[in-house]
Structures are given as structure tokens and as C-alpha cells.
Amino acid sequence: MTPQHNIKRGVSLYSYQYETFLRKMTLDDCIAHAASLGANGIEVVSEQSFTGFPNVPPEQIAGWFASLERHGAYAQCHDMFLDVKLYKDRKLNHGEMVASLQRDLRFAKAIGCRNVRVIVNTPPEVVVACVPLAEELDVRMGIEVHSPFHFDHPWILRYTELTRATGSNHVGYVPDMGMYIKNYPPVFRDRFLRLGATPKVVDYILEAHQARVLPDYVLMDVRKMGANPVDLQMAESLRHNIWSNPRRLLEFMPWIFNIHAKFYEIDDSGKEPSIPYDEIIAVLIEGGYDGHLSSEYEGQRHIEDAFEVDGREQVRRQQEMFKRLLGEA
Amino acid sequence: MTPQHNIKRGVSLYSYQYETFLRKMTLDDCIAHAASLGANGIEVVSEQSFTGFPNVPPEQIAGWFASLERHGAYAQCHDMFLDVKLYKDRKLNHGEMVASLQRDLRFAKAIGCRNVRVIVNTPPEVVVACVPLAEELDVRMGIEVHSPFHFDHPWILRYTELTRATGSNHVGYVPDMGMYIKNYPPVFRDRFLRLGATPKVVDYILEAHQARVLPDYVLMDVRKMGANPVDLQMAESLRHNIWSNPRRLLEFMPWIFNIHAKFYEIDDSGKEPSIPYDEIIAVLIEGGYDGHLSSEYEGQRHIEDAFEVDGREQVRRQQEMFKRLLGEA
Amino acid sequence: MYDQHIIYPGSVKNTADGWQLGARLPYYRGQILSAVEDIALTVDGVKVPRENVRFTVRGKTRTLDEVEATYDERWEFGEVAEVSVLQPGGLSAGAHTVTAAVQLRISYLPWSPVTTCTIDTTITA
């Protein structure tokens, strides 16, 4: 028996990016597929799904709403970027960054999203400066807590300190489950092997990952083993794909607006071999999370060199897993 | 008004290592100095303060107890090492590591210490295997949670998982306050400048540290600025001297047996400029910590190239600060 | 990512003043042109001079230096841009190996990743 909860299901259209890139799926196809799984909360990387951002042609916006309505879905989250390096010779200044995020808040409102995923490189001061507009629009800003960051990383600690000081409930988090890499993802391993990683070194890295050895040390050990460049890349991947404790979500629950249900693969047994969604969902239920689990398939980049990408099948499998874990059976 | 608490003061003789190395202080001098400050809980790096470890001549052990008694002090903690790389061509196996830690448990008992600082590279399985002996001897094993590790680091998460599963109260933590580097230590900065760091790069690193930028990124940025090897060393130091949240101590309080009150400098104003002891001690009081704050002076290595080391004065200043923060005025 | 899809299949062909190919952005979202630091082309191991390369989206053609100074136009996600080379006579008839390496300045990364695509193609006389 799954305890009662208010967790909703959704899909980030990022999951269908490969098919979208190759023009095998339209925006309407993406929305239709998500909705067909009962995952009606739609998250969109607007610079991927629309053109001309931020001046998206009105026909596209109208088409977006028409698709949502046709399929019984709704807009959940707009994924925002901050082009700090727009200019080659200088970074955006504070005012320009604030203007950029404000633009995204207005865009999110225009496409019906109550949540904005704020990309993790956004300085907390910029987010804080946008709180008044976010409250005015009733759009919530959630920093994407994305590996190698985690709730206890100095960068996020500082974000928490500055944003909680505002007292606003329109500023918080969009945690990306890629920070809960409990087991090394098989699709990463297999790709490194295809690229020429040394099997003996690969085994060493997998063991070190299980033993939670400091990645700096693994890198040095692997160098001593005579690692080739691919081996080193694999060792480096430990730095950027961290394991942390899903229970740390609990402290921040009131300000978690959306969850990037990142996954690299749902295998034939219906499980994500690297990210423990059973543990994660138990914590979310315990904490009374009432936002979305938004499917974010990112396996395509690890298999595209050797396999056909099938975002739809992968999303379907993850949503089946969610239904099971959420007691929707 | 400081709330009531049971926090005790002590000194790790590590703090007087420079004077001990140069034979300017004897073991008795060290104990006498700590006790003169009311810091009666003595922590000892046995391989520093005794000879012939683990076969320390009985006269030395007798001298240790005599000194403690003479000065009204007592043995608090033995700092243990694990020589995993004793042999050049292979690492110690599990059995050898267990034997090594058991040897240290018996040694701690022999010198009257109820706590053992377990060095952080010790595999959790080894600690778990030693639980029965620790309980039998009533000696407690605390892993030194030492920067760049912290309570939420995968290595420590795994330790917690495996050791809590034992249910034993003889296994826990000795957190080292060097994981709370809130401000970049001035003695680090000044030493890098003396060694030839570029002032402009140094400023950049200090700003990046304040902004809590990912050290990997600082390193890359600094390389682009044309950093020299000393600049790179300084940027690397961000990786190994972390800031984390002292409030994370609360969850682990029942199993915190001792605290390494690491410090790099107490300045003329009586403060540690980099480690916020006011915040830390407030958390310890809140959590009902009842072990020792054990002074661990580590500034000597950062100033020895240019200044006279004075461990006694530094320990005295830190203990004065503790008295103030603990309400012993 | 999208490495193998940068050069649009069958798009390499000669033009009046050189040759061209269709190119897609190897990234998961559209980019402001200023972020495109380079599109390095190589034919049979010989680098095409950067100043001979032209980039066209939606009817407007730019040099790569002009691309870097364009802040109000995008290379959209999955969009096939025309990348052309000023080279009198174009490519000789026969088999060629063509490489396109796209360098992007990504705001949240401290380095500018380069993604490379190499294909074999045949120019018919």
C-alpha cells in the first residue's frame, strides 16, 4: 500500500529532443505522447521547442496551448538559461542578468507555466532581485540543484541563505535527480568501453565508485595504472555524477517546486539501474511533496553513437515505474 | 547569556608539534600548557608524542600518566593512522587493516583514552569489524570527518550507513572543523603570495571563494588568466578546504565523540578569521554536544617559511575564545 | 552530442562560387549566433581558411566573424544552416572526406566544447 500523496506526473520535452532534432516528432507529438501516459504536466526547454526565443511567433504559442488542450495536458515548467557569456569579451553585468531572468519569468507566464527552472549558474543575487516580479506574476523560480551540486554544496548553501532571507515562497528549487547516482550508469560504462576504455581500468573505476572513493583519488590511481584518455574521461565522470542522500530533500520540501526526474535508462526490468527512484519517491511522499515528477530522459547522448534512440519508449517505461511507485496501479 | 551545556575543553598535542619537533617542548611541557588553560582533555597523536609505536617503552607510558596527574589533566583521544601502504607493492588486506585498528584500540585503552580518532581513509568495513572489541574495551571509534569530506559526502554517507547498521554506540565521528572554511584563511593567502602567486589571480580566487564557485571552474578560469604554478596550487586549495553547513552536525550529534577544533590562526582580535566558531559552538550547544573541543592548531605549516611558530600562544588564544563562547568568563 | 548529425546527409555540393553543406547545431537548444565561436571545415585533411566560410540562416549570409557579433539571431535547435565556402571551382569531382567542427561558448561551462562530424561524400562532375 502506497501512503497517500499529492505527487503529480509530467514530462520534460527534453526527453524527446533526439526525435525533435531529427524532425521525427513535432511539438504536438511530444505533448500527445506525454499525455497518453497520464503525465499531463508539461515542462519545456523553450529554446528547444520554440523558435525565435524570446520572440516566439504568436502562432507557435497558440499551437502550444491548442496542443495542451487537445491532449488534456497543461504547462508546468519553463526551463530558463542565462547567457552570461553572450558577449565574447565580457560577462553580462548584474542588471543584464536580472533583465534576462525577468524576460524568462514573463515568458513562462505567457506560455502558462507557474514554474521556472533557473539554471544553476545563475548568481543567487540575480534570483533575489527577481523576487518581486515573480510574486507579481505568481511564477515560481527554482534553481536546478544539479550534480555536481547538491543541497549541501557551498554554492547551493549560499543560494539558500540569500533566497530564504527574502521570505518569499516564489523562490526555491528544482532538484535534478542526477545527483543521486547510487550505481554507476551502465550506459555510461558501455559507451566508454565502445570509445576504447581499458576493461581493467573500467572495473577499477566501478569498484571505486561503489566504495565511494574521492574522485580526485580515483583519477590519480587510474593515471598510475596507465590510463588512456577515455579512461581518464570515465574517471572524471565520477566528479560530475555524484551520489548524495535523497533524505536531504526533506529539509527543503516547502520550496521544491518541481523535480527533474533525470534518467539514463529504464532497463527491461523496469528499473533505473543507477538512480534509486524507490528511495527517492519514498522520501518525497514522506515529505509531502505535491509538485511534479517530470521525466527527463538523458540517455540519448550516451547511446546515440551505437543505438537507435527511442525517447518515447524510455519515457513510457519511466512513467510506468512512477505509476507503480506512486500506487496508481 | 550562554545557554547551559556540557561541552569540555581540551587540546590535541598536534598543536605543539613544531616545538616538539625542534625539541623545545617535552611531552610534559605540552600537557602542562594545555592544563594551564583549563583545557584538561588531552588528545595525542601517539606516533608523534611517543617513540617505538605501537611498542612504546613502558617508561614513556608511565611518564604520560604522571604528567597528566601532575597537571590535573586526563587522556581524551588517541589519533590513529592506518598504514594501508605499508608495503610498496600491495595494500594491506582486510584482515591486516582490522588487526591494525584493533592494535590502536588496545593502545588507546592502555594510555587511558576513551576515544580513538579513526583516520578518514579507513574503509568503513574495517571499522565495523572492530566494533566488538571497541565495545569490549569501551573505547569509541570516531572517523575523522575531514575536509574535503563532510557529512553528506558519499564516502561518509557510506560510513554512516554501514556503521549505524551495527547499532553500536561505540562507533561514530570526530569531525574536524576544517570543513567549515567560511572565509579563505589569510595565512594561506599570504603564504601563496610569498611563494610568488599573482596578486590579480589571488584576488580572483578570493572572490570566487566568497561566491562559492565550483573549484573546478575556478581552476579553469585561473588557467585562462595565465596562472603560474603557485596560483594553480592556491586554486587547488579550494578543493581541499571546503565550506559546509555546521548545522549538519545536529543529525549526527549522538555519535560525535570528539571535535577537532582545527584552526589556522587566532588573530589579534581573538577570532579565527576563516572558521566561524561562534556559529559552530552555537550549533554544538543546541545539539547538546557533551564531548571536547580539542584545539588543533595547524597554522604552523603555513607560516613556518617566514615567521616564528608559537603554538602555545595560538592555543592560548583559541582557548580564550572558547571560554568566551562557552560562557566560562 | 549530435556529433554524427552535424552535417546534413547528402548536403555537400558545389555552388557557383565554391561549395556548401547543411549543418545542424550539436547542442540541445538553439543558440544566439554570438555563441558560435567557430565552424572549422576540413576537406581531405586540409583546413578551409576561416575567412572563406559563410553561414546562412533564414536568408541572411554572414562571415564567421559577423556570426560572433550577432546578438539578435539564432541557430535554432535542429535547424539546418547553410555553411558555404568561397572556393573558385568548388570541390573536385570524386570522393572526399569532409569534417565540420563546431565550437560553442556555453555560458554555464568554463570551456568552449568542440563537436566534430566527419563524413565521406562524392562530388559528381
Added chain:
Amino acid sequence: MYDQHIIYPGSVKNTADGWQLGARLPYYRGQILSAVEDIALTVDGVKVPRENVRFTVRGKTRTLDEVEATYDERWEFGEVAEVSVLQPGGLSAGAHTVTAAVQLRISYLPWSPVTTCTIDTTITA
């Protein structure tokens, strides 16, 4: 750490079959000898062959290879070991620059740090 204190002040002197110096371990605790991977000596820029170096603590003299194979003896914290060099005639009279570089295998570090001390000394005839 302890870099400047490795070579004991005033300890460089000629012996019957070469020369010697007093050396302290540049580390904050005593070490089992097997962890001492090297004590590299240089005089006026010329490296002393490793096989000519001897290490003596508490009356027992070992080659550096023997040091590495010794698991039951220590170089204690702050202890002055005798490091001697087999070199007929020893050092010539006059000024010399002597460097000692100690390489230790530290169990909790994935590399073996080397700590170096250089001093100027004068050998009297």
C-alpha cells in the same frame, strides 16, 4: 612542512669513508621505514647515486633499499637520523650547496610527496 629543518644545522661533515649529515623526517609523525621511498642527495647540483647512501637510526645502518624493506623500525618524529654517503675522500674543502629531498609514501594520499631542503655549508680542510 618542516622543509627547512630536514638537514640538521651544522651536521654536514666528512667521515672516514665519505661524508654525512643529520636528517629529520619532514612529517608530523614518525614513520615506519618502509614508507621512506627515497632520500635524494645533491651536492653542488650533482646527484649522489642512491646506492651510495646509507641511513642510520639507533645504531643500525641500512641502504635505502633496505630501508624500504624494513617494517619494524621507525624514523621517529623530530629524530635526527644519520644519512651518510660512501665517497672516498668525502667533500672537498670549501663551500658547498647540499640538498636533501625526502620522498614519503603516505597511506592516505594517492601520491608520494617529496620535501626538499637546501643549505649552504663549508667543509674545513
